[in-house]
Amino acid sequence: MNDPGPFDAGHEAEGEQLSPSERRRLRFRAIPLRIVLPNLVTLLALSMGLTAIRYASEGHFDTAVTAVIAAAVLDGLDGRLARALKGTSRFGAELDSLADFVDFGVAPALLLYFWSLHEIKGLGWFAALVFAIAGALRLARFNVSIDQPGRPAWQAEFFVGMPAPAGAVAVLLPLYLHLSVAELPGSRPFVPFFILYVLAIAFLMASRIPHFSGKRIGRIPREYVLLVLFGVGVTALLLAIYPMEALVVLSLAYLAAIPFGVRRYNALAREEGKKAEAAQS
Secondary structure, rough: OOOOOOOOOOOOOOOOOHHHHHHHHHHHOOOOOHHHHHHHHHHHHHHHHHHHHHHOOOOHHHHHHHHHHHHHHHHHHHHHHHHHHHHOHHHHHHHHHHHHHHHHHHHHHHHHHOOOHHOOOOHHHHEEEHHHHHHHHHHHHHHHOOOOOOHHHHHHEEEEEOHHHHHHHHOOHHHHHHHOOOOOOOOOOHHHHHHHHHHHHHHHHHOEEEEEOOOOOOOOOHHHHHHHHHHHHHHHHHHEEEEHHHHHHHHHHHHHHHHHHHHHHHHHHHHHHHHHHHOOO
């Protein structure tokens, strides 16, 4: 018996029984290019994650970092491309989640282990495993939360827990420092501090601490367009000329923004609670 195509919405999941002729039609109909393109970007991001693992195993850590950053950029593009082309599909969502686990769970963990965490084999591998598991849990929770109806609109401004791409970029901060002009040593005396940092980022990913989400940024006020373009241009130049130093600044800035996200989330939650109490009275 033929199943519906992987790019279809899945009629049987909604309780609708398909006739044999309908099954054949769904299986052999052409797939629009607008659906294929986002999945190709996702596969390219997956290739970057696997490439990062390869170069990390060979000791080329600067190239491995570049591959992880490229995977994060591509991960930010595939979803936006799918929404812009109206090419979202269940297949694409599942593929994106699996690719994210490799790119932002497995690859950063192995990269750090090959670089420095292996100096303390038991604890270093434990930290790498915890980070990868936290990434898997974070992605699973995100997939489940998508299907939960009735969430307040303001909660869309926040992620529950640190997003996996942000966690992958932030957890590599010790390596950025090592590869930058600071030349942070990766010798054994520093490894316990690296392990504690990796575990802290894993905790932020698996926790329910709110983080700002950039998904609601759709339009820029006219008076800020030039400022935004200038900031993006300067950031791109710094990443091109001083990539590791720029990644250090971006990682620290993101970590510093977490308390502000928590404060904003709590303020909006209190406002919603007050409105609910006023409506009941």
